[in-house]
Amino acid sequence: MKFEKKSLKFLEKYLNTSSPTGYEHKGQEVWMDYIRPYVDKIEVDHYGTCYGIINPEAEFKVVIEAHADEISWYVNYITDDGLIYVIRNGGSDQTIAPSKVVHIHGEKGIVKGVFGWPAIHTRSNQNEPTPKIENIFIDCGATTKQEVEDMGIFVGCMITYPDEFFEMNDRYFVCRALDNRIGGFMIAEVARLLKENKKSIPFGLYITNSVQEEVGLYGADMIADTIKPNIAIVTDVTHDTTTPMIEKKKEGDQKCGAGPVVFFAPSVHHTIRELIIDTAKTKKIPYQRAAASRATGTDTDAFAHSNGGVPSALISLPLRYMHTTVEMVSKEDVGNVIKLIYETVLKIKPEMKLKYH
Numbered sequence: 001m002k003f004e005k006k007s008l009k010f011l012e013k014y015l016n017t018s019s020p021t022g023y024e025h026k027g028q029e030v031w032m033d034y035i036r037p038y039v040d041k042i043e044v045d046h047y048g049t050c051y052g053i054i055n056p057e058a059e060f061k062v063v064i065e066a067h068a069d070e071i072s073w074y075v076n077y078i079t080d081d082g083l084i085y086v087i088r089n090g091g092s093d094q095t096i097a098p099s100k101v102v103h104i105h106g107e108k109g110i111v112k113g114v115f116g117w118p119a120i121h122t123r124s125n126q127n128e129p130t131p132k133i134e135n136i137f138i139d140c141g142a143t144t145k146q147e148v149e150d151m152g153i154f155v156g157c158m159i160t161y162p163d164e165f166f167e168m169n170d171r172y173f174v175c176r177a178l179d180n181r182i183g184g185f186m187i188a189e190v191a192r193l194l195k196e197n198k199k200s201i202p203f204g205l206y207i208t209n210s211v212q213e214e215v216g217l218y219g220a221d222m223i224a225d226t227i228k229p230n231i232a233i234v235t236d237v238t239h240d241t242t243t244p245m246i247e248k249k250k251e252g253d254q255k256c257g258a259g260p261v262v263f264f265a266p267s268v269h270h271t272i273r274e275l276i277i278d279t280a281k282t283k284k285i286p287y288q289r290a291a292a293s294r295a296t297g298t299d300t301d302a303f304a305h306s307n308g309g310v311p312s313a314l315i316s317l318p319l320r321y322m323h324t325t326v327e328m329v330s331k332e333d334v335g336n337v338i339k340l341i342y343e344t345v346l347k348i349k350p351e352m353k354l355k356y357h
Contacts, residue, residue, distance in 0.1 A: 003335070007192070010034045011185050015165040015175045018103065020072035020158050021090050024048050024211045027068055027181065031209055035188045038195040039207065045226060049219045051208040052191060058204035060350035063232040064190060064341055065220065066183025067213030067299055070176065071323055073159035075104070078149070082142030084113065086159060087133065090214030093323050094131045100325070102138060102159050108152030113140035113159075163325040171331060172256070178319060178327040182334065183235045184209045186317070189338045190345065203230075203350050213299055220299035224306035231272060231311050231348065232303035235337060237329070238263075238290060238316035252290045254318050256330040259286030260337045261316040265296045267304035269311035271354055276313055279344045285336050290316070311354045315340060 003011075014034070019027030028050045032042055039052030050068075071090035078084055084104075098117035103110045116139045123129060138159065142148045165175040173182070191207045193199075206227050210219035213236075224232070241248050242255040254261050262276055280287040295301050296314050304312040317337050320328040 003331070007185075007189060010188070011173070011182075012165045014185060015177060015181055018105070018160045019068055019070050019177065019181065020160055021069040021212055021214045023105070023158050024068045028209065028211075031068065031184050031188065035191050035207060038188075038191040045223055047219060047222060048211045049209065049223045051206050051223065051227070054191070054194065054205040054207075055201065056204055058202075060203040061206060061227060061229040061231075062203050062345065062348055063206045063208050063224075063227060063229040063303065064187045064345065065208040065210060065232060065234045065299055065303070066187050066236065067180045067211070067219065068184055068209045069211055069214050069219075070160070070179070070181065071214050073102075075153060075155050075157040075159065078145045078153070078155065080145050082140070082144050082148050083116075084138040084140065084148065084153070086136065086138065089158065091323050094133055094136050096324050097136045098131055101162060103162050104138070104140060104153050105158040105160065106152030107154065107157070111140055111151050111153060113138040161325045167331070168328070172328045173331060173334065174326055174328050176325040176327060178329055179237045179322055180213065180235075182237065182317060182329055186235055186334060186338050186341065190342045193338070193342050194345070199346060201345065201348075203348065205345065210299055217299050217302040220302035221306065224303045224310065228307050229303070229310055230350075231354070232300070233272065233276070233313050233315065233341060233344065234298055234300040234303060235315050235317065235341065236298040236300075237319040237322065237327075239322060240318045240320045243320050254288045254290055256318045256320060256328065257332055258288050258318070259333060260340050261288045261290045261318060263290050263292055263296055263300070263314040263316060265292035265300075265314070266294065267296055267301045268313050269304070269354070271352065272311050272313035275347060276315060276340065276344050279347055280340055283339065283343045285340050285343070287336075287340070288318070
């Protein structure tokens with residue numbers, strides 16, 4: 001898919017803006033600025049979940065949703081020698097940390113640091129250390145705890161990776177935090193297409209960018225109770241299981257470039273899922289299928305289990321190298337997820353039968 005220049009400019013700016021769990025406001029400001037021309041109203045809840053509304057007066061409400069937060073680290077302990085030990089904020093992977101540059105979001109601004117690691121020459125083959133939360137550390141060039149604090153760094157400061165967006169081989173988008181700001185990009189593009197194509201819809205559409213997914217789906221849980229939607233369509237990322245060292249018998253069979261992934265799970269409502277699949281077939285949009293036992297692990301579960309049960313479905317985007325700084329998605333898949341959500345929204349009617357037979 002060929003993307004509009006303004007869309008790609010927004011995507012790059014949005015991805016390059018740090019948006020760690022609990023501190024999503026800077027990324028949310030970028031997102032709101034982009035969708036503002038395409039919606040009738042914008043709202044923000046107490047914890048930072050943002051949503052743009054088309055037809056805010058309508059009684060029947062449909063949510064299309066992604067989550068805005070990225071994984072990060074907290075400063076947890078500063079040694080007398082000025083080294084910093086961390087705890088996770090979300091599912092940060094300690095095995096990729098050694099030798100990574102970091103941004104420490106201190107009280108006086110951003111301070112650069114590095115995750116240090118002993119040189120290969122000094123490590124015994126018999127006792128090769130593996131990165132663990134207990135032994136990874138950040139060096140910000142200080143030699144005392146007081147020097148660290150003089151830089152504005154204290155326990156509780158947020159730490160992110162600075163790795164930025166780029167395109168690879170004209171086929172992939174690559175960046176940290178594609179999980180799941182790429183979802184925020186895709187739902188924003190649905191809003192843009194509805195506006196620019198002058199499409200009218202017979203319900204209120206809530207384009208929702210939730211916070212705090214990475215630590216327990218909390219933003220979606222809160223906003224579902226606020227909006228009280230009749231239908232929710234969630235988009236998130238899922239694993240490209242053609243990646244080396246992933247077991248397809250456990251993780252399923254889906255890959256980048258083969259289309260959006262439609263999930264089957266207890267929280268996924270049959271009617272909404274079948275509407276999505278029928279739309280994909282009718283509009284000749286390639287799609288893949290995946291199954292999740294018990295829970296999808298996405299905001300779908302929060303919406304489905306809210307307000308006495310909200311008919312919900314999940315459209316996922318295949319992604320390689322999840323929770324690393326080089327997450328990859330197919331540009332073609334991104335375009336097809338946008339198209340599938342857009343075309344599905346146009347098929348929704350308030351009079352749809354949503355109860356199971």
